[in-house]
Amino acid sequence: MEHLHPISAIVLNESGVLARIAGMFARRGFNIESLAVGPTEEARYSRMTLMVRGDDRILEQVVKQLSRLIEVIKVSDLAADPHVERELALVKVHAPPAQRSEVIELAGIFRAKIVDVGRKNLIIEVSGDSGKVRALIEMLRPFGIVELARTGRIILARGKQVTAGRSRERAAGKNLTTEVIVK
């Protein structure tokens, strides 16, 4: 059975790391649906959040192949753990004066913000899980979306648990046939 898994990886913040990881995914035929990279609380690391589609065997390979890379410090598959996910979108929507209040009202329902107002257009900023972002975009579509930019998803585990740490070992031991990988 194929699922969409959130994979979180702590990697060295060095040039070429993104190319290496993206290349590995392409070469091995793994499917990335979204990818977000940014610095972490420690400057020498970046966090990479990947949404990967595949069955258990493929996901096991994704985690293992990522772990093999020397610049990758930690990897976790968060599918089975409680986590918070966020994605951000900027939507430039056609909103002449006659429609403007309706668009603003809609944005309000989604707790989205109006971040730019033009004569005929508004830019709306919305953040949330991807379902919410998608829902707002669908609601705005009839007004005419001029252009759209979305980030990849970012994810952190809830509670005390550290997102890319011990959780990977548990994830690996829990639903996979393979022994714990301790890096």
Added chain:
Amino acid sequence: MSTQTKKPPEPAKRAGRKRNGAEALIEGLKSQGVEVLFGVTGGAIMPVYDALYRDGGLRHIVVGHEQGAAHMADGYARVTGRPGVMLATSGPGATNLVTGLATSIMDSIPVVAITGQVPTGLIGNDAFQEADVRGITMPITKHNYLLRRADEVPSALAEAFHVARSGRPGPVLIDLPKDVSNAPATAPCPRQVNLEGYKPRYEGHPQQICKALALLRNAQRPVILAGGGVILAEASAELRQLAELLRLPVVSTLMGLGNFPIDHPLSLGMPGMHGTGYAIKALYHCDLMLCVGTRLDDRITGALDEFAPWAKLIHIDVDAAEIGKNLPVAVPIVGDARPILRELVRGARGWESPPDWSAWQRQLEAWGQEYPLSYQEKSDRIMPQQVVQEIDRLWDDEAILVTGVGQHQMWAAQYYTFRRPRSWLTSGGLGTMGYGLPAAIGAKLAAPERSVICIDGDGSFLMTIQELATAVRYRLPLVVAIINNRFLGMVRQWQHLFFQDRFAETELAPPPYDQVARAFGALGRRAERPEELRPALQWALRESRAQQLPAVLDILVDPEECVYPMVPAGQPNVNFLSGPEGA
């Protein structure tokens, strides 16, 4: 000719200046115990060659083509177990290494490549002889570096050697821009390497070893499948202890040939596409497969569902990603084969009564009788298998056998008596035609006291024939026996079996290799009739030693002979064809 003489070494210190990046590199190579380098110079790598010249303490082998350097370094590493080192310039020099690096990563061979790069200010500018070597080699190296500062040289070099030889070995490349080579490098060579994201596991998990022992204890029809990882981990003695202690049959993969004596009563030979019928049967019918250092690739398994349908797998591998990649595994053990096999031996010694596997052993013996390796001799033609058997008879037990890729490679794998590790050099994973001669050169330089014999094909040999010049220049007494069928024989075989004899572009017009060899300054001789075979081989062995030169034998064989047994690609192994008449 002018009367130039080699100047005495002038290290940086004596010249009254700081060492530069290139000198730091040479210092690092020496501190890693490197003795010999293979390469070709060129614009961007000149500072390194200059430092090499001024230092004078490292042996360098000038090759005909950088691919040759890569295979030589690979051959050197397979024989010694230490990383082989290659040098090349930027752009075409580095891209010529690509086939060699890909060969090494597929077979997990430790090599370190140093490539020159255009100066940092020109990188990305499409400069003369610029190529994105870091990008190009990313998927075919275990790790690679593009250095930006001379002070990174010592640590990158130490890391490169550590990464190349530890864990699952593999190639590491350092791309060194010319200005970085020339800039002062004050950082010392590090004594230790600590890579946060790279901690290969050595010992196996005790709990997993217990589980493996329990499975083994309860098995009815167990088999060991031992791969190249056993050789890389220097675990042949431990493998033999375990097999002999429990009387476990051993199947050695193509990469694993030599990890267990092939003439041992417990050996079942090689599995897979051209494996022995009895190895295929044993793997198919076994109920427990102890896989050690093998990645169970498609040439071993054939159609996955019917490879070993009743077997539970115990899989020992230092690379966790290989476990469960192709087949579900009951007991994964991540770690080095040597300590893990040692623990298995220790555990099995504690058993009160050894399991009785005599019925299974009788069955294996029966299959051994039923499916012998065989071929038909002919009175007027040399059969390729005969060439391998004659070499097996004439060469001593310590000899190193090297091959190219194709039919001759499979015949060598089938008919040679492999008795020890690090004596069989073949491109198993990538299947690189042209690997043979340069790898043989690397092997000879790694072990000058051992005889090196390269069995090559007429197609394969032509692909790196320029390295004959290298073997002559350095007066390397090795023997190349070309099994010449005037065809790309393996493809011809497939065309014969699966393409109704439509021999699309497989017929070759090879030059007379004996004459070519002589033109290079090597020894050359041709053999065409069966009675000429043994004298030719004896001559090559004797004369190459006497004259300290490579000897090339052009041995014309029956062009229609096919490699059997054979499993048609994608089919279950048990459907193997045992000969031209079919199953």
